[in-house]
Amino acid sequence: MAEDLDLLAEKIRQVDDAILQVRGRAQASEGLVIVESDAYGAITDLRISPYAMSADADRLAGVIVQCHRTARQRAEAEAARVHAQLEANARRTAAPAAQAPAAQDWEEPAPLRITFGI
Template identity: 50%
Template sequence: MGLNPDAESTAARSSRIQSAILQVRGKAQTSGGAVAIETDVNGMITDLQISQAAMSVDPGRLAQAITQCHGTAVERAKDEAIKVIEELQDSPQLSPRQAAHGAQTALSPDAWEEPTPLRITHSM
């Protein structure tokens, strides 16, 4: 005894939405790009880049920059996940591949915006 067609359609749409959300990433970087971070929608860091110059600054300042970028990246990932959910709820015809591609395209590295500037200086 299988599910009725409406239930199967709803389950398939739910699966597509979940798959697309797993592909969503949020990105942020400091002004100058000394710290760049990428997270998934749950806040898990998926990429972290720290320039050599940033490694030689005060550890507290570096930690503040990483924390600030992380918070911004998580916020962006959650905002993007909401957009993906809204789009997929209205468009049950999208395949998981199309949905994931749309989520990745919306968050290309060219679209990174810098959070409130946090200057990391380095002197020798």
């Protein structure tokens, strides 16, 4: 039981470590605004060119929000892909290949006789 919990905890750590490395990135207006997000939606990098800073504040805010939304969606999609791949790898290593049953497992120990009376 304790070994199962340890294995589960290790699996959770591996998944979390892999997900923490995932980033999504989006840009607007040929790189005037660049937003990078992690899989949890936190902005990990934000770059705004001096030219973009001279734009209307509401428009700039809208561009940043849209870039963040796109970056977050990309990071979430990549995190889902990474998680699915880790799950598939875990299933492949955890489940040994099924072996076909031996012939004696399929056969009855003694043949069955069907008898009936008239």
